[in-house]
Amino acid sequence: MLEITTPWSSAEIYLHGAQVTHFKKHDEPPLLFLSQCSCFATGQPIRGGIPIIFPWFGKPADRPGQHGFARITDWELKEMAMAPDGAVSVRLRMERVDSPECPACALEYRVTVDAALTVELIVMSRSGREFVFENCLHTYFTVGDIGAATVVGLKGVDYLDQLAGFARKTETRGSIRISSEVDRIYFDTPHPVEIRDESLRRAVRVEKEGSASTVVWNPWIAKSKAIQDFGDEEYQQMVCVESGNVAANKIKLAPNQTSRLKVKLSSERLT
Numbered sequence: 001m002l003e004i005t006t007p008w009s010s011a012e013i014y015l016h017g018a019q020v021t022h023f024k025k026h027d028e029p030p031l032l033f034l035s036q037c038s039c040f041a042t043g044q045p046i047r048g049g050i051p052i053i054f055p056w057f058g059k060p061a062d063r064p065g066q067h068g069f070a071r072i073t074d075w076e077l078k079e080m081a082m083a084p085d086g087a088v089s090v091r092l093r094m095e096r097v098d099s100p101e102c103p104a105c106a107l108e109y110r111v112t113v114d115a116a117l118t119v120e121l122i123v124m125s126r127s128g129r130e131f132v133f134e135n136c137l138h139t140y141f142t143v144g145d146i147g148a149a150t151v152v153g154l155k156g157v158d159y160l161d162q163l164a165g166f167a168r169k170t171e172t173r174g175s176i177r178i179s180s181e182v183d184r185i186y187f188d189t190p191h192p193v194e195i196r197d198e199s200l201r202r203a204v205r206v207e208k209e210g211s212a213s214t215v216v217w218n219p220w221i222a223k224s225k226a227i228q229d230f231g232d233e234e235y236q237q238m239v240c241v242e243s244g245n246v247a248a249n250k251i252k253l254a255p256n257q258t259s260r261l262k263v264k265l266s267s268e269r270l271t
Contacts, residue, residue: 001247002077008115014046018075018092021049022264023117026125029200029265031117033238037229045071047229048140048238052109054155055102055133056108057246063101067138070094070107078108085113097193103127116266121261123251131253136244137263139206144199146236150175151216153193159186161249177203178239181220185247189214193241201270206241212249215242 001021004011012022024030034048043069045051054070056063064070079091088109098104104126112118125131143149155174158168162183171186175196193214196202217240219227223234243263245251251259 002080002090004088004090004113006088006113009113009117011088011111011113011117013090013092013111013264014040015092016042016075017038017046017052017071017073018094019046019051019071020111020117020119021046023113025115025267028202028267029144030142031204031265033142033234035230035234037231037234039229042269043072044229047227050119050140051138053134053136053244054121054123054244055131055135055137055244057134057136057244061080064085067136068134069102071138071216074271075107075109075242076264080141083116087112089113100126103129103131105131116134116264118264119260120260120262120263123253125253125257128255132250134244134246134250135259136213136246136260137241137261138240138241138242138244139213139263139265140193140238141204142200143195143197143237143239146178146218146239148198149239150177150196151193151239151241152176152196153191154186154189154214154216157186157189157214159184176216178218178220180214181223182218183217186214186216187248188212195241197269198270202267203270204265204267206243207264207266208243211243211245211263213244213246215240217242217245225248 038047051071075092106124107124110120
């Protein structure tokens with residue numbers, strides 16, 4: 001695990017899954033949520049932070065395992081550098097040979113830690129065949145109280161409601177307040193989304209490039225109790241707002257081409 005401290009913030013990154021599990025500005029509570037019940041074990045995902053979902057989202061019938069292999073694979077640290085202003089950048093890499101579940105490819109993950117947290121997933125095809133995949137940076141955010149937090153920026157957007165048999169609906173609310181289990185894939189959302197947290201008096205901004213989908217998830221009471229590596233009451237202190245390209249927004253990459261997904265997470269005091 002890499003521990004990073006900058007003039008503005010601190011962060012932690014595990015080589016397992018190339019997963020950022022912690023980011024905190026010095027004068028704020030943690031931005032990312034990490035479950036106290038997380039498994040730190042070979043072949044198991046870490047529950048919290050920013051899991052890398054690749055090359056599929058969810059559990060397709062013809063695929064082994066949930067959310068692909070990137071989040072349960074150990075990545076290689078290729079570079080770690082400090083800029084003159086004190087910002088720290090990290091570059092991690094993973095190579096995959098051609099297989100039935102995934103064409104040959106190379107993945108790079110670049111993390112920049114300063115007053116904000118910027119992460120970029122780069123997928124480079126090494127195959128002579130078209131590569132169709134999904135990707136998602138499954139970000140868990142800390143909130144002071146889920147009942148006092150809203151997600152803003154998705155009004156008028158079509159989404160799949162995974163709790164209603166993947167029914168396609170349209171978001172009618174400008175501020176989405178969560179009061180039950182939520183599991184939705186919002187389509188065609190390249191624009192920023194905000195989490196407005198009245199309890200912590202903080203606004204978190206999610207800005208992205210190369211992302212057409214936004215996933216909003218909170219397991220609520222029953223599912224929290226059913227998830228082995230998640231605390232029964234932890235749903236009250238988290239919400240996932242995920243950036244990627246899933247379902248109808250999946251990526252079709254031509255042979256030897258490159259795809260980039262970049263997300264910047266920042267925060268400011270709520271006025």
